Amino acid sequence: MSRAMFEYTKTILNKVSFDANLFCKEVQKALQRLLPYEIEELKIYITSLINENPDLDKCLIYLKA
Incomplete structure (x- = not known):
């Protein structure tokens, strides 16, 4: 089940990577x-x-924690 959540998360992140x-x-x-x-x-x-999209680097602050 959780692997499906990981794949779903990747799909969502790919779709919203424009913003x-x-x-x-x-x-x-x-x-x-x-x-x-x-x-x-x-x-x-x-x-x-x-x-691919350098504007997304703002989210790195969440990954450092």
Whole structure:
């Protein structure tokens, strides 16, 4: 079940990556829902999205905590 949540989260983040504020809100939600090892995988995924869209780097503050 939780793996499905991780895949769903990646899909949502990809869809909202056009808007940095919305992206940050979704990252915050994801950090509450996912398991610790999934959060580590999510950090890698978000880094690849930031390479494509540098405006999204505002959300890195949530991943540092």
